[in-house]
Amino acid sequence: MSEAPAATLDAPAREALAELLLSVADDEFVIGFWDSEWTGIAPMLEEDVATSSIAQDEIGHARALYEMLSALTGRDADRIAYGRDADGFRHASLLNHARGDWAFSAARRYLYETADAVRLAALARSSDEPLAALSTKMRREETYHLQHADTWLRRLSEGASEGRERLVGALGRLWPDAQDVFAPLAAEEELVRSGLLVEPMRALHAEWQARVRPVLEPIVGELPALTPSLDGRTRRTDDFRWLHGELTAVYRSEEGATW
Amino acid sequence: MTERIWEVFRQQDEGDPMVHAGNVNAPDDELAVHYAREMYGRRGESHRLWVVARDAITELDDPDLLRPPFDRSHKKPGGYIIKHKLEAAKQRAAAETGEGSDE
Numbered sequence: 292m293s294e295a296p297a298a299t300l301d302a303p304a305r306e307a308l309a310e311l312l313l314s315v316a317d318d319e320f321v322i323g324f325w326d327s328e329w330t331g332i333a334p335m336l337e338e339d340v341a342t343s344s345i346a347q348d349e350i351g352h353a354r355a356l357y358e359m360l361s362a363l364t365g366r367d368a369d370r371i372a373y374g375r376d377a378d379g380f381r382h383a384s385l386l387n388h389a390r391g392d393w394a395f396s397a398a399r400r401y402l403y404e405t406a407d408a409v410r411l412a413a414l415a416r417s418s419d420e421p422l423a424a425l426s427t428k429m430r431r432e433e434t435y436h437l438q439h440a441d442t443w444l445r446r447l448s449e450g451a452s453e454g455r456e457r458l459v460g461a462l463g464r465l466w467p468d469a470q471d472v473f474a475p476l477a478a479e480e481e482l483v484r485s486g487l488l489v490e491p492m493r494a495l496h497a498e499w500q501a502r503v504r505p506v507l508e509p510i511v512g513e514l515p516a517l518t519p520s521l522d523g524r525t526r527r528t529d530d531f532r533w534l535h536g537e538l539t540a541v542y543r544s545e546e547g548a549t550w
Numbered sequence: 551m552t553e554r555i556w557e558v559f560r561q562q563d564e565g566d567p568m569v570h571a572g573n574v575n576a577p578d579d580e581l582a583v584h585y586a587r588e589m590y591g592r593r594g595e596s597h598r599l600w601v602v603a604r605d606a607i608t609e610l611d612d613p614d615l616l617r618p619p620f621d622r623s624h625k626k627p628g629g630y631i632i633k634h635k636l637e638a639a640k641q642r643a644a645a646e647t648g649e650g651s652d653e
Contacts, residue, residue, distance in 0.1 A: 335553070335575060336575070337574050337575055337576060337581075337585035337588070337589065338581075338585070340585070340588045340589060341584055341585055341588040344588050344592050435584075435587070438584070439584055442580055442581060442584065446577075446581075
């Protein structure tokens, strides 16, 4: 299942790649857990299955990335996923928020999926062959996720006033933290130098802005120009600490056990 | 949301017949396709899906037309045995093909 890491990378490049992999893996892992909170209570049965299935897909992507990270660092993939404390996570602050209502989850899914699409397109061109191959594979599944998120954004924005109001409120509230999917990485210079990341995060951020503003601004009005924050991947909230307790409960119940 | 029922047909592999899989509730064709994919295709079990609004289907269920009260046995192929004729025809065809290949 895991892809072999490029053995040719020197130590600084490996360390940089590890930071990049962890950030993407944690994003997919945490949004997967948040969205799985809808299982059993989504607006209708079919949507319940769809949302749960998409959440499972995200966990699947996280698993592939953690395994790649494991092959690179020699650390156990399950331990990386479940053995860290909340402050050790490196997901974007967009994913610090609790699931909220349906409009809030739909707004976040749209913001995240569009940002993820821009990032994945860049990763598919990475100089690291296994990462490029995995990203290409992930993009095939994310295309559907993006369609699903886009459908809900349009549905809520064009629908009855309550849904639209909730969506607009959620987009406004999440907009600042959504920038942080592109928060600068500590080893970014090295990542760009080695071609592991074909463009710096600020370029990807600009690309994402150009893509979502024309869609969102007709719905919410003018959105403030913001830059990703330096602590965009290290800030944690009580909401996330609660989720972390939930998602690590089984692992902590018998540490080191094989499930 | 006003929901409609959509009937889903699936094809397991290219060339297989489309078989009725079940149905989904959805407000429009866009979500119907998403839901059909999740209900009948998410485990890789389908090569192709057809999603059809139930109210777009023209139904015939009139027993007078489908199961009329008269004896219809003369419309069934039973009683007409073609097994031996078919075998003879196959042998003849094989013999002719065999001769043909010599020329």
